[in-house]
Amino acid sequence: MMRVPGPTPPEVVDTPYNDGQSTLFFGPWYRKSPFFEATLRAGAKAYDIYNHMYLPGLYTDPFEEYWHLINHVTLWDVSVERQVEISGKDGTKFAELLTPRDLSTCKVGQGKYVVITDENGGIINDPVLIRLEKNRFWLSLANSDTLLWAKGVAVNAGMDVDIVEPDVSPLQVQGPKSKDVLRDLVGPEILDLGYYYFMDAKIGGIPVVITRTGWTAEVGYEVYLLDGSRGSELWDRIMAAGKKYDMRPIAPSEIRRI
Amino acid sequence: MMRVPGPTPPEVVDTPYNDGQSTLFFGPWYRKSPFFEATLRAGAKAYDIYNHMYLPGLYTDPFEEYWHLINHVTLWDVSVERQVEISGKDGTKFAELLTPRDLSTCKVGQGKYVVITDENGGIINDPVLIRLEKNRFWLSLANSDTLLWAKGVAVNAGMDVDIVEPDVSPLQVQGPKSKDVLRDLVGPEILDLGYYYFMDAKIGGIPVVITRTGWTAEVGYEVYLLDGSRGSELWDRIMAAGKKYDMRPIAPSEIRRI
Numbered sequence: 001m002m003r004v005p006g007p008t009p010p011e012v013v014d015t016p017y018n019d020g021q022s023t024l025f026f027g028p029w030y031r032k033s034p035f036f037e038a039t040l041r042a043g044a045k046a047y048d049i050y051n052h053m054y055l056p057g058l059y060t061d062p063f064e065e066y067w068h069l070i071n072h073v074t075l076w077d078v079s080v081e082r083q084v085e086i087s088g089k090d091g092t093k094f095a096e097l098l099t100p101r102d103l104s105t106c107k108v109g110q111g112k113y114v115v116i117t118d119e120n121g122g123i124i125n126d127p128v129l130i131r132l133e134k135n136r137f138w139l140s141l142a143n144s145d146t147l148l149w150a151k152g153v154a155v156n157a158g159m160d161v162d163i164v165e166p167d168v169s170p171l172q173v174q175g176p177k178s179k180d181v182l183r184d185l186v187g188p189e190i191l192d193l194g195y196y197y198f199m200d201a202k203i204g205g206i207p208v209v210i211t212r213t214g215w216t217a218e219v220g221y222e223v224y225l226l227d228g229s230r231g232s233e234l235w236d237r238i239m240a241a242g243k244k245y246d247m248r249p250i251a252p253s254e255i256r257r258i
Numbered sequence: 259m260m261r262v263p264g265p266t267p268p269e270v271v272d273t274p275y276n277d278g279q280s281t282l283f284f285g286p287w288y289r290k291s292p293f294f295e296a297t298l299r300a301g302a303k304a305y306d307i308y309n310h311m312y313l314p315g316l317y318t319d320p321f322e323e324y325w326h327l328i329n330h331v332t333l334w335d336v337s338v339e340r341q342v343e344i345s346g347k348d349g350t351k352f353a354e355l356l357t358p359r360d361l362s363t364c365k366v367g368q369g370k371y372v373v374i375t376d377e378n379g380g381i382i383n384d385p386v387l388i389r390l391e392k393n394r395f396w397l398s399l400a401n402s403d404t405l406l407w408a409k410g411v412a413v414n415a416g417m418d419v420d421i422v423e424p425d426v427s428p429l430q431v432q433g434p435k436s437k438d439v440l441r442d443l444v445g446p447e448i449l450d451l452g453y454y455y456f457m458d459a460k461i462g463g464i465p466v467v468i469t470r471t472g473w474t475a476e477v478g479y480e481v482y483l484l485d486g487s488r489g490s491e492l493w494d495r496i497m498a499a500g501k502k503y504d505m506r507p508i509a510p511s512e513i514r515r516i
Contacts, residue, residue, distance in 0.1 A: 029401075049307035052401070119413055124406060143287075143310070145403035148382060152410020155377055 030054055033079030034169045034231025042249045050080040050143050056251045065250035069218060073175035073242055074250040075235070078215070078222070083168045084127075084139040084147045090159035091135030097157070098150060099129070106131050111196045111211055114139075116146055124149050128213050130198055140170065140222075167228045168209075172252075173238065174220035177245040182221050185241045186210065190221075204237045206230050215252055288312055291337030292427045292489025300497075300507045308338040308401050314509045323508035327476060331433035331500055332508040333493070336473070336480070341426045342385075342397040342405045348417035349393030355415070356408060357387070364389050369454045369469055372397075374404055382407050386471050388456055398428065398480075425486045426467075430510075431496065432478035435503040440479050443499045444468065448479075462495045464488050473510055 031053045039056045046058040086095050096103050101114040111130040115123050125146040127139040150163045182190045186201040198211040207226045214220030225234050289311045297314045304316040314335055344353050354361050359372040369388040373381050383404040385397040408421045440448045444459040456469040465484045472478030483492050
């Protein structure tokens with residue numbers, strides 16, 4: 001994204017140039033991901049806006065990035081999947097109020113792709129929901145302020161429920177060699193993780209949650225960073241583990257998503 | 259904003275080039291304003307994203323645009339101020355639930371700058387509210403999905419209230435000569451319009467609401483288009499009336515806003 005400097009640009013990041021012509025400016029009016037500096041270092045040349053945050057939109061060339069995903073393994077900054085945490089004694093009851101999906105079939109440790117619907121059945125968001133505990137859930141959002149919807153519904157619901165945005169930021173590791181990378185990072189138990197299940201893990205001492213989900217039809221994982229201050233560190237550790245599998249960062253690949 | 263083409267770009271608009279190097283692509287994943295084609299024709303070279311819509315970010319140069327605002331008169335596409343309409347028998351009661359601002363002092367025909375607060379007093383949005391009828395209000399939003407919050411709060415509120423996004427798209431006419439332009443367009447009664455009041459009007463047969471509000475410390479108006487299919491027509495009529503006052507389109511001027 002080309003950023004337009006105001007008369008006194010509030011913040012100028014030393015970034016790659018856009019075709020040698022336009023300097024990129026990143027204003028403070030959108031949130032930066034914990035991996036933002038790492039994506040700049042990695043050569044992200046264009047960003048999109050999603051959930052009020054910067055989403056890498058291009059590193060090199062969409063075709064090249066696509067083929068790398070299909071043939072090798074790729075790393076994506078998807079912190080824009082902002083999380084809504086639902087907890088409290090009535091957490092399950094409240095989660096069931098938000099979606100028509102039957103959550104009684106969702107075990108603790110499992111996730112479901114759900115739709116969040118409004119009072120008329122219109123779709124507000126289509127997050128991945130994961131069930132962390134019997135009464136604790138995360139929604140990993142698409143592009144709308146679903147935290148506001150959930151908090152609004154809770155105001156007069158008369159339920160014992162807490163709704164917050166936790167400090168949780170996902171990366172995606174996607175592509176046929178993603179199993180190798182994750183195995184090297186967290187051990188062979190990752191190979192037993194079922195589709196749409198998750199596990200707790202540590203990567204170089206950094207606590208994460210790893211789900212077997214993603215925006216592609218390839219094998220892939222999402223690594224949820226649980227400490228926003230350690231974004232660059234996690235990114236570097238995953239890239240280091242991926243080096244021998246020719247891992248590289250790419251922007252979300254829309255063609256493989258659909 | 260530079261748009262990155264996917265492998266099969268869904269829609270390519272014939273736009274000005276970005277420094278002669280990068281073609282602008284506008285994907286369908288953000289909403290275009292009814293004035294979008296007019297802003298392209300007028301030479302908008304960069305767009306920002308605001309409330310899931312394209313907001314013109316630059317036509318020529320921020321300094322030049324600023325001085326034009328201060329000395330002459332300017333036209334801004336601010337359709338990104340998406341509207342929330344609150345109506346129904348309990349419209350007033352519900353509006354009073356959303357904001358700590360005392361609405362009993364807001365007459366029909368008047369507006370107020372309000373904050374919309376969450377259950378803990380946190381700020382969700384800071385719209386201009388206008389009172390169209392005793393129990394009918396519009397909120398002219400800043401950048402968050404406050405429609406979702408309002409609809410969420412309404413779910414269990416037990417009030418007779420309807421909350422929708424109406425087909426309403428504002429333009430701003432800002433600068434010292436804005437009174438001249440509006441007088442020529444709708445007649446001398448506009449000169450009696452008080453600060454933060456509004457009136458119904460027609461411009462070339464197109465129904466609009468005109469408020470004496472805006473994002474500047476200059477004299478200025480907002481013209482709310484009530485029929486999204488007539489955006490280019492309204493834009494052209496306002497530009498034609500502004501010609502003799504040297505009106506030109508600019509991007510929102512942040513420096514004059516604060």
